[in-house]
Amino acid sequence: MRIAPSILSADFARLGEEVRALQAGGADLVHVDVMDNHYVPNLTIGPMVCKAIRPHVTIPIDVHLMVEPVDAVALEFARAGADLITFHPEASRHVDRTLQAIRDAGCRAGLVLNPATPVAWLDHVMDRLDMVLLMSVNPGYGGQSFIESSLSKLREVRRRIDTHVAAGGRPIWLEIDGGVKVDNIGAIAAAGADTFVAGSAVFGSPDPDGGYRGVIARLRDAAVSGASR
Secondary structure (H helix, E strand, C coil): EEEEEEEHHCCHHHHHHHHHHHHHHCCCCCEEEECCCCCCCCCCHHHHHHHHHHHHCCCCCCEECCCCCCHHHHHHHHHHHHCCECHHHHCCCCCCCHHHHHHHHHCCEEEEEECCHHHHCCCCCCHHCCCCEEEEECCCCCCCCCCHHHHHHHHHHHHHHHHHHHCCCCCCCCECCCCCCCCCHHHHHHCCCCCCECHHHHCCCCCCCCCCHHHHHHHHHHHHHHHHH
């Protein structure tokens, strides 16, 4: 059960301190939401921010690209210190080629499926994936409510991943992003997710000393409990 707090909800005036607190609090990854005001109606951060936070943490930086076109930007983030880069298939003319380019740049690669994006996009590229990220909100803004129909989609993707691994394929992480909170992460884990992006749920519930150990532990405990059902 991997917890990946999204810095979209962090205090950008002290971002280095924030990501250090995430790592000290037990986070497994730092999730970076990149929006371009083109593919999605919001504008967030670029590779320079990824490069700036890289020296502050040793845990992997998980970059979610909500940009179009995606190829050049993906390589910029690889050079800036990203460890894992995911993108939306609609933003690439050649999905297989983009996945391979990310892997050739030394990063793990994955696809992101929006709530209405069919899982058939995964066909024929499972051997190139390290992660599938399912959006449980429509991308573009933090703080949205979880879309309940995402649970059935999670179960479908989990079946595909398990079949792929059983046939000798590489392990693939199944990440969920959008509206993840302590009170629903158990059901999400029970549906098959193993990696959980949480933004406002983490940064909105700091410990008394300003750290995040308490909320990250609560999220993880609830996920482990849900996965064991």
